[in-house]
Amino acid sequence: MKLRPTAGPAPVRPQGPPPELSVRDVTVRFAGLTALDAVSFTVAPGSVHALIGPNGAGKSTCFNVLSGLYRPASGQVRLGDAALTGLAPHRIAALGVARTFQNIVTTEGTVADNLMLGRHVLSKAGFAATALRLPAVSREQRAHLDRAREIAELTGLGGHFDTPVGLLSYGDRKRVELARALCLEPRVLLLDEPVAGMNGAERARTAETVDAVRAELGLSVVLVEHDMGLVMRLADEVTVLDFGRRIAHGSPDEIRRHPDVLRAYLGTPGEDPA
Ligand SMILES: Nc1ncnc2c1ncn2[C@@H]1O[C@H](COP(=O)(O)OP(=O)(O)OP(=O)(O)O)[C@@H](O)[C@H]1O
Ligand SMILES: [Mg+2]
Known part of the structure; x- marks a missing residue:
């Protein structure tokens, strides 16, 4: 039997870069509605990965899968070698995935x-x-x-x-x-609309905080946010959802000009959502 260590100093954060977070073909259904339809994306270690899309696109649903609150109908989520799909929220938290909630x-x-x-x-x-x-x-x-x-x-x-x-x-x-x-x-931090309801000065401070946290702690961040200025400033990569489907993926610059993204946000191509 392995003895539990005696209570000593608080655990320090794990050394080295966080493992890759991989979301593969995740589908979530609510009654007649497909909230996520075979969605895939990969969060590179230490990166800020934005998940954007219009209201109801499935962003919070995706966070609920990543943090173990929802079990997908199909698909897999992995953190490095560990399969997260189907684990209880506290087990996922113990593996290093922490989140904030949109409205709390x-x-x-x-x-x-x-x-x-x-x-x-x-x-x-x-x-x-x-x-x-x-x-x-x-x-x-x-x-x-x-x-x-x-x-x-x-x-x-x-x-x-x-x-x-x-x-x-x-x-x-x-x-x-x-x-x-x-x-x-955490090794992966999930932020669901971290600046919603904030004024301009508060938004700028939170953006600085997210930057500082990433630099200081070396963790990966998945960022759901409607503030396109903030997304374009902080994200290394962007995945765009619309009606539960992934419609685009790329660098902030690629996404800014992507015709399907412009269409999803504005109903017409050719304008910049930022
Ligand atoms: N528990 C639930 N039961 C039934 N339908 C749900 C449930 N949770 C979400 N939905 C539906 O799934 C779809 C995706 O919702 P979700 O909250 O993931 O969107 P979102 O992208 O986070 O939107 P927002 O930007 O408004 O926060 C919506 O149509 C929503 O009404
Ligand atoms: Mg949401």
């Missing part, structure tokens, strides 16, 4: 409380040990708190670490979600 903004607790919730999954100490306040547990908790503080700094929330989230601006509250996802030490 935290209102409870302080920034620190919310980030420590993210660390909980990584905690080695069991419930009994925590309740007994064993010294090794407090050491582990302190290490988690230190790491949560570092992540708050990285995401521009360092000055608000002990502030109740209810007192933060909307933009900062949305960034708490991003920071909480980072507290899982």
Whole structure:
């Protein structure tokens, strides 16, 4: 039997580049509707891969498959050698895939409380040990708190670490979600509309944060966003969905000029969606 290690310092993020995330022929159906129709794309290690498309195209459905909330009718998702399809959400999170949700903004607790919730999954100490306040547990908790503080700094929330989230601006509250996802030490971060509802200044700050996070932590990012300026600025590659089908794939520049993309967004070819 392998003994569990004693509670020591908090786990550090895995070394080296993240594994490739591969989505192959994923189909999801709801009653009569095909929300994803044999969709494939590959997220290169350490890249920002944008998933764009008009409302109802299937972007959040795709995230729900990647994070294990939906099981596809067919198709596969792999992270390196690991098959993710059919795994429960907590198993996928443990393999290094973390996400934010399109419409959820935290209102409870302080920034620190919310980030420590993210660390909980990584905690080695069991419930009994925590309740007994064993010294090794407090050491582990302190290490988690230190790491949560570092992540708050990285995401521009360092000055608000002990502030109740209810007192933060909307933009900062949305960034708490991003920071909480980072507290899982993911290798792949799924961001579902990270700047929705933000003003221009908040959008610019979040774009800088995503850039900084990618550079500092070396993780892959899958970005769902309607803000084309942000997509064009941050993405290395873009996959475009429309009515559940992949209609285009390429560099931001290729996508900007792609006739099918222009048609999907504007109904007419020849204009630039950005
Ligand atoms: N749980 C569900 N049950 C039934 N239909 C669903 C469900 N979830 C999504 N759909 C439908 O699947 C399609 C894709 O929805 P999805 O939320 O993935 O789109 P989206 O690209 O994220 O759109 P938006 O940009 O508006 O967020 C839509 O037609 C939606 O109504
Ligand atoms: Mg959506």
